[in-house]
Amino acid sequence: MNLEPAPEDIAVRDAARAWLADHAPQQPLRHFEERRAWHRALYDAGYVGMGWPRKWGGGGASVMAEAFVAAAIAETGAPGPINLEGLDVAGPSILTAGTEAQKARYLQPILAATELWCQLYSEPDAGSDLAALRTTAVRDSAGFVANGQKLWTSEAMRADLGVLLARTDPTAPKHRGITCFIVDMRQPGVEVRPVRQATGANDFCEVFLTDVRLDEDSVIGAVDGGWSVAMAALGYERGASALVRVTRYQVAFRRLIGSIQRIAPGRLRDSHVRHRLGETVAHLHLHRLNALAILADIANGTAPGARASIVKLAGSEFERRLHDLAQDLLGPHGQLTGDGAPDDLLVGTSSGGEGAWAEALLWSRAVTVFGGTSEIQRNIIADQVLDLPRDLRADRRAA
Amino acid sequence: MMDFAFTAEQEDIRTLAARLFGGLVDRDLLVMWRELGASGLLGMLVPAGMGGAGLGVVEAAIAAIEAGRVALPAPFRVHLLATVVLEDQGWLSHAMLGNVVLTLVEDPEWVEWGHIADAIVLADGRLVTAPSARARTVRPVMDDGAPVTALALESVPLLPGSLAATAAVLTAAEMLGAARACLDLAVAHARVRRQFGQPIGSFQAVRHMCADMLVDIENLERLIFAAAWAIDADTAEATVWAAATKSEANVLARRVWTNALQVHGGIGFTWEYPLHRVAKRAEALASRFGTTSVLREQLTDSWLQQTGSKGHFE
Numbered sequence: 001m002n003l004e005p006a007p008e009d010i011a012v013r014d015a016a017r018a019w020l021a022d023h024a025p026q027q028p029l030r031h032f033e034e035r036r037a038w039h040r041a042l043y044d045a046g047y048v049g050m051g052w053p054r055k056w057g058g059g060g061a062s063v064m065a066e067a068f069v070a071a072a073i074a075e076t077g078a079p080g081p082i083n084l085e086g087l088d089v090a091g092p093s094i095l096t097a098g099t100e101a102q103k104a105r106y107l108q109p110i111l112a113a114t115e116l117w118c119q120l121y122s123e124p125d126a127g128s129d130l131a132a133l134r135t136t137a138v139r140d141s142a143g144f145v146a147n148g149q150k151l152w153t154s155e156a157m158r159a160d161l162g163v164l165l166a167r168t169d170p171t172a173p174k175h176r177g178i179t180c181f182i183v184d185m186r187q188p189g190v191e192v193r194p195v196r197q198a199t200g201a202n203d204f205c206e207v208f209l210t211d212v213r214l215d216e217d218s219v220i221g222a223v224d225g226g227w228s229v230a231m232a233a234l235g236y237e238r239g240a241s242a243l244v245r246v247t248r249y250q251v252a253f254r255r256l257i258g259s260i261q262r263i264a265p266g267r268l269r270d271s272h273v274r275h276r277l278g279e280t281v282a283h284l285h286l287h288r289l290n291a292l293a294i295l296a297d298i299a300n301g302t303a304p305g306a307r308a309s310i311v312k313l314a315g316s317e318f319e320r321r322l323h324d325l326a327q328d329l330l331g332p333h334g335q336l337t338g339d340g341a342p343d344d345l346l347v348g349t350s351s352g353g354e355g356a357w358a359e360a361l362l363w364s365r366a367v368t369v370f371g372g373t374s375e376i377q378r379n380i381i382a383d384q385v386l387d388l389p390r391d392l393r394a395d396r397r398a399a
Numbered sequence: 400m401m402d403f404a405f406t407a408e409q410e411d412i413r414t415l416a417a418r419l420f421g422g423l424v425d426r427d428l429l430v431m432w433r434e435l436g437a438s439g440l441l442g443m444l445v446p447a448g449m450g451g452a453g454l455g456v457v458e459a460a461i462a463a464i465e466a467g468r469v470a471l472p473a474p475f476r477v478h479l480l481a482t483v484v485l486e487d488q489g490w491l492s493h494a495m496l497g498n499v500v501l502t503l504v505e506d507p508e509w510v511e512w513g514h515i516a517d518a519i520v521l522a523d524g525r526l527v528t529a530p531s532a533r534a535r536t537v538r539p540v541m542d543d544g545a546p547v548t549a550l551a552l553e554s555v556p557l558l559p560g561s562l563a564a565t566a567a568v569l570t571a572a573e574m575l576g577a578a579r580a581c582l583d584l585a586v587a588h589a590r591v592r593r594q595f596g597q598p599i600g601s602f603q604a605v606r607h608m609c610a611d612m613l614v615d616i617e618n619l620e621r622l623i624f625a626a627a628w629a630i631d632a633d634t635a636e637a638t639v640w641a642a643a644t645k646s647e648a649n650v651l652a653r654r655v656w657t658n659a660l661q662v663h664g665g666i667g668f669t670w671e672y673p674l675h676r677v678a679k680r681a682e683a684l685a686s687r688f689g690t691t692s693v694l695r696e697q698l699t700d701s702w703l704q705q706t707g708s709k710g711h712f713e
Binding site for chain 2: 001002003004005006064257268271274275277278279281282283285286289290292293295296297299300302307310313314375377378379381382385386387388389390391392
């Protein structure tokens with residue numbers, strides 16, 4: 001047991017805090033072009049892709065230092081980099097399974113956000129059961145031809161490139177026979193339609209693929225080996241982001257208390273309110289420890305495994321409760337949307353951007369769904385940690 | 400380097416404590432105390448210079464978890480806490496060897512094992528030997544493996560912050576051990592109990608209840624060892640981290656034993672089946688060394704009072 005960070009990681013964090021004191025945006029970034037400019041500033045300062053190999057434009061930093069800097073950015077209340085599907089999905093997939101030519105071609109533009117990416121995984125009939133995906137990629141003389149429909153594709157309307165999971169062997173068991181491809185999103189046959197969410201915004205899209213061309217060298221990893229490529233990248237996504245998420249909760253909680261001190265200071269003397277505040281303080285502490293534990297696992301070369309599920313489940317359920325409390329304390333102020341809310345009632349949301357408390361509340365109901373629902377996490381824990389008898393599933397009975 | 404893993408020595412303490420407590424759980428207290436004294440476990444928190452093992456709260460928490468796992472019917476935790484403050488070197492030597500049984504007073508109305516202890520230790524290190532306590536009334540409480548006594552004591556000092564933190568963390572650790580035993584029983588039961596032609600552990604409602612229990616247990620373990628480390632490292636956060644730990648232990652341990660009983664169905668509600676012993680231990684200690692509402696009030700104060708720079712939780 002040692003919770004003292006390594007001095008070199010603290011030094012990197014403190015340097016980032018000093019840089020942020022001079023450079024962090026003073027106003028909420030309400031528009032994408034502002035986010036892109038902020039990304040560029042972070043990139044130029046060396047704070048994007050810190051953990052990636054130097055050879056490919058990264059910083060070669062430790063996983064701890066990288067997370068500490070990401071958290072330092074979140075402490076300021078500013079959003080992090082854009083192009084998250086590139087940084088968290090495409091990049092790790094190419095880094096772990098791609099060819100040298102793919103690394104040389106794609107990685108640096110991901111970091112600089114000169115090429116924006118999306119992730120073409122989920123489908124209308126393949127959500128939690130992602131391996132049931134039905135989009136096909138059929139081999140022909142020039143490579144592959146893809147057909148199908150994808151859904152919940154974040155940032156597809158801006159994306160230049162996509163990471164696609166498509167079925168290349170329909171006769172194989174469902175987790176085999178899937179291949180991971182790089183798709184040019186600007187080609188004919190790729191049709192992107194925005195999906196308006198409950199928040200009113202269009203962060204997601206559905207993507208229709210009609211006779212889309214995929215070159216032979218667009219395959220990441222082995223043909224029919226796409227499932228393991230995707231799983232490796234998913235693990236990376238959960239591990240590295242946990243500390244940022246918790247830091248965002250801490251900032252939100254501080255802003256909430258600040259707002260209550262302005263709106264209704266008497267509430268902070270109410271014993272029921274104080275009871276719930278104390279509970280939240282304990283939970284913030286717990287989830288920060290959980291994030292650090294995941295990072296320590298990765299840093300020490302231990303695969304977090306099912307611990308990632310425990311942390312994802314507990315953390316996302318906490319986010320819901322945090323917003324339950326916020327809504328109760330804010331009263332009608334909590335109903336304001338980002339378009340109309342004053343800057344002091346804006347807060348980071350789990351979309352990765354900013355919104356008012358109303359949007360943050362709605363997003364807190366999405367975190368228990370995306371990235372693996374709470375129910376899927378409980379299944380993983382029941383199977384992998386508790387070794388309970390498998391639940392009855394029609395697809396297992398058929399197999 | 401940040402590391403949440405235990406050292407080989409700490410794993411050895413876990414193994415030793417599990418073996419001793421498992422083997423001694425049904426033995427007479429005097430026999431048990433001699434064995435534990437011989438093993439060195441009773442002197443773990445006494446500095447090496449005073450004849451103890453000079454270990455920390457992390458190691459003591461590891462042992463307390465194992466005591467909770469078997470709902471040890473003995474004052475292991477309060478005896479350890481008493482050795483931390485006891486000033487009398489003679490009594491301390493005997494306490495480490497297991498020749499005498501100690502307890503620590505949090506509240507004179509509710510003294511754990513006060514009816515048997517050879518010496519009652521007050522938070523300021525003073526000692527009241529058995530004959531001088533004017534009255535000893537054993538109170539009829541739910542967990543008969545952790546009896547409490549009302550003692551006629553006057554001018555009992557409050558626990559100082561560091562001792563309160565250690566007491567909160569070790570009490571939470573014993574609760575965690577008991578909660579783990581509840582989960583282990585529930586999972587074992589869910590694997591073999593069959594209804595509707597299949598193990599109930601294959602029903603998603605039951606699987607998910609068990610998964611939630613594991614999450615609660617893992618979270619509590621994380622809180623306990625972070626706070627224990629903070630006390631051992633003498634960091635400024637130690638007191639509030641301990642308060643956070645015990646406030647959550649009370650809630651999480653209760654949720655775990657409640658779910659465990661639900662998974663068991665009727666058998667879990669019987670006296671013969673072992674669940675009620677560990678469930679009651681997990682529950683009983685919620686009332687000692689920090690109740691949730693009091694601790695949450697402290698946490699709220701500590702958060703609201705932190706100004707400007709980073710507080711204890713960042």
